[in-house]
Amino acid sequence: MTPEVTVARSLDEALAALARDGAAAHVLAGGTDLMVELRTGRTRPERVVDVWKVGELRGVREENEGLRLGALSTCAELLRDSRVASHAPLLVAACREVGAEQIQARATLGGNLGTASPAADLNPALVALGARVRLRSRRGAREVAVDEFLCGYRKTLRERDELIESVLVPTRPAHERQLWRKVGTRRAQSISKLTVAVALAFEGACVSAVRAAAGSVGPRTLRLATLERELVGRPLSPALCRSAAAACARADITPIDDVRSTALYRRHAFARVLATLLAEPDGVPACPPS
Ligand SMILES: Cc1cc2nc3c(=O)[nH]c(=O)nc-3n(C[C@H](O)[C@H](O)[C@H](O)COP(=O)(O)OP(=O)(O)OC[C@H]3O[C@@H](n4cnc5c(N)ncnc54)[C@H](O)[C@@H]3O)c2cc1C
Structure with a gap:
């Protein structure tokens, strides 16, 4: 029909x-x-x-609480925006690895959230950034944390009459490092075998706050609670990077065998990739828009 x-x-x-x-x-x-x-x-x-022609769902604007991204923001638009590049380089890095240029020209932030695939690339970045999704219906508006909104395998908290209107990425703390890594079969047009996104804030040498999330290693985008607990309040030594990544790979993820990879590979690669990523001194650079 x-x-x-x-x-x-x-x-x-x-x-x-x-x-x-x-x-x-x-x-x-x-x-x-x-x-x-x-x-x-x-x-x-x-x-x-x-909804492609709905202007109210487009655009990026600065608000007191952070950067508001319209649900129809495409990966290509987010890659071109200098405010997104300096505020959320982690999200820019994720956008750069979605499909190839043709897909990036159409794929939207709201669509990534709406599909709620465990393999979605933008969603782990949004969870690590503590982003909130704004839902609109004729009944009013409400805001929900992205990690609550993505509540199961391809499931969200959206009601049938609600639209995803926008996403708020809160103002970033000073001295934050944002980290991102996607592992796929190749660099472009590849659905992830695993992704990991981390936002780390520091006070002196110690980690003062962490939010971390992963994709393709569980039934939905997963928050990495063990990793967050292991890192807070400690200096990020090479030994801590390795032990926290190993603990996280044991406790926080539930990978499965599927067409793209095996559970065994995913768990092993996840621990190695995460340990290496945490030990990188600079994180994702706040690079100029392409
Ligand atoms: C060749 C190819 C490669 C791809 N590669 C990747 C990749 O590397 N990484 C990745 O993460 N994804 C990838 N995707 C998937 C897809 O591009 C993304 O999930 C994209 O963000 C979806 O956005 P869209 O606007 O096209 O969504 P649509 O297809 O228009 O919608 C997707 C879902 O979200 C709902 N939805 C959309 N907008 C709203 C809204 N505003 N309010 C409420 N519900 C809404 C729709 O009802 C639908 O259920 C790929 C897809 C293809 C075809």
């Missing part, structure tokens, strides 16, 4: 279409996930609401 498609031209139109009675509508943003689902028949929606 061909779905009924509503092309929304404003936030109000999109929210009205989502609030209609009957079968739940699927939101279409860049279409890089949803079109694949439709073509393979894995998703057969009766109704689709195309």
Whole structure:
């Protein structure tokens, strides 16, 4: 059955279409996930609401609490924005490794969150940055931490009448190091075997705060609680990097065998990659936009 498609031209139109009675509508943003689902028949929606032309979901703006990124921000747009580059280099590094340029031109932040794949690359970066997602419906707006929003395998806390409107990346602490690594079969057009994202703040030589997350090593984007506990309050010595990474690989992740890798490889590689990453002196550079 061909779905009924509503092309929304404003936030109000999109929210009205989502609030209609009957079968739940699927939101279409860049279409890089949803079109694949439709073509393979894995998703057969009766109704689709195309939000690509909704201007209110676009753009990046500075707010008192941090940087607000519209849900329709594409990877290509985030890669070009100097505010994102200096505020969230970790997110920029993740965007750079999503698909290839054609995909980056369409793939949106809201779509990565909406699919909630455990292999999504932007979501671990958002969790490590302590980002919050703003949901809008005709009933109002609410904000949820990204790590709560991604609540299960391809599951989110979004209600059927809600749109992902934007994401707030909170203001960063001084002297923060942001770390990112994706392991795939090759550098481009590769779905991850594992990803890891870490944001580390320091007071003197000691780690004062850590947030860390990983992808493709569990049923959803995982927060790395053991790693965070192991590192806080200590100087980041090479021995601590190795022991904390090993403890994290034992306790925080639940990898499986699938078409891209094995559980054994993932757990082993995860510990090695994380230890090496933590020991890197500079983290992701706040590089100029491409
Ligand atoms: C060849 C190829 C390579 C890829 N490589 C990668 C990769 O390396 N890393 C990676 O992470 N992903 C990759 N992807 C997946 C995809 O590009 C990303 O998940 C992308 O961020 C999805 O964004 P989109 O705008 O295209 O989403 P869409 O396909 O439009 O939507 C995806 C889902 O999110 C929902 N949704 C979208 N926007 C909203 C919104 N504002 N509010 C509520 N729900 C919404 C939709 O209903 C749908 O369920 C790849 C895809 C392809 C086809």
